Amino acid sequence: MNAFYFGVFSLYLIGILCIGIWGWQRITDQSDFATAGQGLPLFLVTTSLLATYISALSIIGGVGYASEHGWAFLSLFSFGVMAGSLFLSMTAKRWHDSGVNSVSELLEREYGPGSQHVRTVTSISIVFSFAVILVAQLFGIGFILEGIVGIPMPVAILAVGSIITAYTVLGGMVSVARTDFIQVAVMGTGIVILVVVLGRLVLADPDVSFTQEASHMTVYGGETPNNRTMFATFLAMGFGTAVHPYFIQRLLSAKDVQTARLAPALTAVGAFLIYVSLSIIGIIGALYLPEHVGDQMAPAIIENLMTGVLGAFALLALLAVVQSTTDSLLHVIGVYISQDIYGPYFLDDPTERQMLRWSRIFTAVFGLLCVLFAATQATVGEIGLIALFATYAWGVTGASLFVVVVAAFYWDRLTWQAGVSAVLAGFLGRLVGGVFEDVGYVDFDTTGLAVLASVLVFLVVNYLADTDETRRKGVPTPTD
Numbered sequence: 001m002n003a004f005y006f007g008v009f010s011l012y013l014i015g016i017l018c019i020g021i022w023g024w025q026r027i028t029d030q031s032d033f034a035t036a037g038q039g040l041p042l043f044l045v046t047t048s049l050l051a052t053y054i055s056a057l058s059i060i061g062g063v064g065y066a067s068e069h070g071w072a073f074l075s076l077f078s079f080g081v082m083a084g085s086l087f088l089s090m091t092a093k094r095w096h097d098s099g100v101n102s103v104s105e106l107l108e109r110e111y112g113p114g115s116q117h118v119r120t121v122t123s124i125s126i127v128f129s130f131a132v133i134l135v136a137q138l139f140g141i142g143f144i145l146e147g148i149v150g151i152p153m154p155v156a157i158l159a160v161g162s163i164i165t166a167y168t169v170l171g172g173m174v175s176v177a178r179t180d181f182i183q184v185a186v187m188g189t190g191i192v193i194l195v196v197v198l199g200r201l202v203l204a205d206p207d208v209s210f211t212q213e214a215s216h217m218t219v220y221g222g223e224t225p226n227n228r229t230m231f232a233t234f235l236a237m238g239f240g241t242a243v244h245p246y247f248i249q250r251l252l253s254a255k256d257v258q259t260a261r262l263a264p265a266l267t268a269v270g271a272f273l274i275y276v277s278l279s280i281i282g283i284i285g286a287l288y289l290p291e292h293v294g295d296q297m298a299p300a301i302i303e304n305l306m307t308g309v310l311g312a313f314a315l316l317a318l319l320a321v322v323q324s325t326t327d328s329l330l331h332v333i334g335v336y337i338s339q340d341i342y343g344p345y346f347l348d349d350p351t352e353r354q355m356l357r358w359s360r361i362f363t364a365v366f367g368l369l370c371v372l373f374a375a376t377q378a379t380v381g382e383i384g385l386i387a388l389f390a391t392y393a394w395g396v397t398g399a400s401l402f403v404v405v406v407a408a409f410y411w412d413r414l415t416w417q418a419g420v421s422a423v424l425a426g427f428l429g430r431l432v433g434g435v436f437e438d439v440g441y442v443d444f445d446t447t448g449l450a451v452l453a454s455v456l457v458f459l460v461v462n463y464l465a466d467t468d469e470t471r472r473k474g475v476p477t478p479t480d
Helices: 003-024 030-038 042-053 060-069 072-077 079-098 103-110 116-149 153-203 227-243 245-253 257-288 297-305 308-346 352-378 386-410 416-439 447-472
Strands: none
Touching: 003 116, 003 153, 003 308, 030 153, 030 245, 030 308, 030 352, 042 153, 042 245, 042 257, 042 308, 060 072, 060 116, 060 257, 060 297, 072 079, 072 227, 072 257, 079 103, 079 227, 079 245, 079 257, 103 116, 103 308, 103 386, 116 153, 116 245, 116 297, 116 308, 116 352, 116 386, 116 416, 153 245, 153 257, 153 297, 153 308, 153 352, 227 245, 227 386, 227 447, 245 257, 245 308, 257 297, 297 308, 308 352, 386 416, 386 447, 416 447
16 A cells, blocks of 8 residues: 555545535525535536536546547547537526525426326436436546555445445535535646656656557547547537436526636636546556556556656546545435435425435435445456446436436426436437347447437427427317
8 A cells, every 4th residue: 555645645535524524514404405505616516517527537537548548538538528519508597596505306296287196206216327327436436446455345435435425414505515625636737747747757768659649549449430429429518418407407506697607618628628638648658568458558657757746636537536426426426315305295285404314314325335436446446448338327317317407498388297207218218229239239438329319209209298288278279
């Protein structure tokens, strides 16, 4: 075990936990826990969005993917995020002015009588996909600490996962947003250090050239052989970003509409610059550590090419990006289970303080269950490419929610039957598509096809349900 890195890592965790304790004193009701009472300024919304964007998918998976396939990582995983961010900015006013605590709550309001079913089905799909992504993030923590510090993966997952669960339970969005601000600062410093150190290493080495691996210099390297694959991944990332609940939760938490509208645009610029940096890090890492290509590349770079204080900053950068996404996932899961699944069916007109208590309970219980599952799984096997694994769950979220959210904003006559059907069609379509991908029937991400299925089902069911409702009211329809 690297004692120096272990000490730095421990102090960092203690500092993050203290912010959670500070946030405990500032949470009085469910609105504070879910959306920080709609009081976050621009710098907190932007940094929290950026911290949530840049995750294990980006750092561990991104550096690993770039080490195998070069600039293909940038082309695959950045352009969809830019498009999704544009949609978030365009719809920011609608989200902020709604005054709700969750995506599911807004859908119930927009879909009218009977739409409690839309709220429930939507929340279940969100919790499912977020649980998958959360486990992937916890594996990312394990990769980092086992590869760099020397802590066994199961122990690392248990320790860090418990700390993340604790400060999220204590302070909700108040604590999460402020820890995200610190983690973005640490992340940015660490990534700059990595780029500078590795860049100087290449410039000072006459035997190594940044462009010597021709396969890394093409946009269509490795697993991105054609335009179809690129377009499919663009749709998966774009749809996912546009309606991802932990992004929208930041818009709901902004202090005003201008803040909610501007933050996604600023975040998109920051995310693109970080993706460029991660591509450079992965490509240079492959030149010096070709035996570590894949998800082990980022830890291997710090372990073999970095030393001392600079290595410690790089380590904290990796930990910061994973933690900042993990706490956001866990926060959304706790809020959605309590107020969108449990509350409507098991609580009779609960108060804000009652909902706060249940949000904390479900955040704690679900967080510990995911931590225990990930730690147990780490003892018997590992996830393949984290970038691909988490992208699959990302696509499930986009396919399930995109159609019902867009319809809620831009469609006049909505029925709850259409909402439920569209969510299920997108959700099941992406799951079935994933099976087809695994067995080799298709060689591209099927999120776009799942969204198309959701659109068709929505249009058919909404027309039939709306026509039936009109007839029952005794109003003549065009077909009559």
